[in-house]
Amino acid sequence: MQEKAKAVGAKGINLAGICCTANEVLTRHGVPIAGNVLQQELALLTGAVEAMVVDVQCVYQGIGQIASCLHTDIVTTSPKAKMPYARHIEFHEDRALEIAKEIVSAAIENFPKRGKVRIPDVQESLIAGFNHEYINYMLGGRFRASYRPLNDGVIDGRIRGVVGVVGCNNPRVKHDDIHVRVVKELIANGCLVVMTGCAAQSVAKAGLMLPEVAREICPQGLWEICEAVGIPPVLHCGSCVDNSRILIACTAMVHEGGLGDDISELPVAGCAPEWMSEKAIAIGEYFVASGVYTVFGVKWPTMGSKNVTDFLFKKYGELFKNTWDFEPDPEKMVGKILSHIDSKREALGIMAKRERVLFDMAMRRELEI
Numbered sequence: 001m002q003e004k005a006k007a008v009g010a011k012g013i014n015l016a017g018i019c020c021t022a023n024e025v026l027t028r029h030g031v032p033i034a035g036n037v038l039q040q041e042l043a044l045l046t047g048a049v050e051a052m053v054v055d056v057q058c059v060y061q062g063i064g065q066i067a068s069c070l071h072t073d074i075v076t077t078s079p080k081a082k083m084p085y086a087r088h089i090e091f092h093e094d095r096a097l098e099i100a101k102e103i104v105s106a107a108i109e110n111f112p113k114r115g116k117v118r119i120p121d122v123q124e125s126l127i128a129g130f131n132h133e134y135i136n137y138m139l140g141g142r143f144r145a146s147y148r149p150l151n152d153g154v155i156d157g158r159i160r161g162v163v164g165v166v167g168c169n170n171p172r173v174k175h176d177d178i179h180v181r182v183v184k185e186l187i188a189n190g191c192l193v194v195m196t197g198c199a200a201q202s203v204a205k206a207g208l209m210l211p212e213v214a215r216e217i218c219p220q221g222l223w224e225i226c227e228a229v230g231i232p233p234v235l236h237c238g239s240c241v242d243n244s245r246i247l248i249a250c251t252a253m254v255h256e257g258g259l260g261d262d263i264s265e266l267p268v269a270g271c272a273p274e275w276m277s278e279k280a281i282a283i284g285e286y287f288v289a290s291g292v293y294t295v296f297g298v299k300w301p302t303m304g305s306k307n308v309t310d311f312l313f314k315k316y317g318e319l320f321k322n323t324w325d326f327e328p329d330p331e332k333m334v335g336k337i338l339s340h341i342d343s344k345r346e347a348l349g350i351m352a353k354r355e356r357v358l359f360d361m362a363m364r365r366e367l368e369i
């Protein structure tokens with residue numbers, strides 16, 4: 001394929017991902033991200049894309065028409081997602097490599113039609129790939145893999161709580177703005193943030209997924225932990241369908257002990273500040289039904305019915321011990337999350353920050369073991 005590309009005058013073959021497909025190929029194969037969901041049309045407008053492969057979800061209807069103004073081929077791979085202006089190369093798992101070569105060959109054939117290229121000179125680095133298994137390893141090493149350091153950090157107040165910030169970009173609000181404001185505020189208030197989806201990409205673009213950010217923004221307790229472990233205060237956990245990883249981490253925190261007997265007792269919260277996909281609602285429901293207080297922003301779809309809204313925002317508290325909530329204002333959203341976390345800390349009896357005491361020899365001798 002490389003030889004083929006060079007034969008038509010290209011330097012090589014460059015792969016880049018958009019939205020959660022990008023998160024999948026980034027965490028598994030280190031393929032860089034070109035942007036999140038609302039940047040899919042902008043990526044084409046660089047003029048540097050010979051083929052864009054799309055599947056079932058989060059593909060805008062206008063993408064084919066935009067591509068028709070350029071030299072780009074839109075390639076649909078699912079029979080459920082055919083669209084005008086696109087060519088269809090159906091994906092079958094048993095012929096994956098062969099089909100991939102067919103798509104790359106089509107892209108190479110397009111290269112000589114390339115016109116003016118305008119790629120913005122903006123780049124940012126990030127560290128990704130924090131799934132449950134890696135968090136375990138990172139905190140305890142290969143032989144002592146454990147969530148103990150995380151639980152201890154929460155118990156002694158160096159970590160105020162853990163917040164999952166997930167979900168889409170929403171064209172009704174300024175691109176990426178709410179995600180970045182919410183996450184900056186949460187880490188500045190001592191919360192460890194775990195992220196998935198296009199939300200994670202927003203925050204990565206703002207440079208918040210780098211370890212050095214901890215000392216710049218976070219209070220001392222949180223940055224000390226981040227520095228000791230070697231992690232950023234904002235952890236990229238994968239694509240939007242990887243939210244299950246966040247719940248697995250919550251379950252591991254409960255099993256580790258010291259923070260209650262159920263997910264609903266943990267000082268944790270979930271939010272999707274810019275959600276738009278129906279899938280986000282399904283994922284949110286899975287969080288709330290598992291006992292996690294979950295706030296959504298922008299718009300809430302049941303506001304037309306007081307009964308349904310009361311059921312979700314109040315009655316769910318009796319059923320699942322925590323509820324849905326809705327708050328479009330990013331500052332108020334953070335305020336609600338922090339008061340929820342503090343109420344859980346209060347209930348667990350860990351509200352007061354415990355000072356770390358370094359034992360000298362005399363104190364050690366007095367210990368009764």
Ligand code: SF4
Nearest residue numbers: 020058168197198240
């Ligand atoms: S986070 Fe939302 S917009 Fe982004 S890929 Fe997932 S469902 Fe689509």
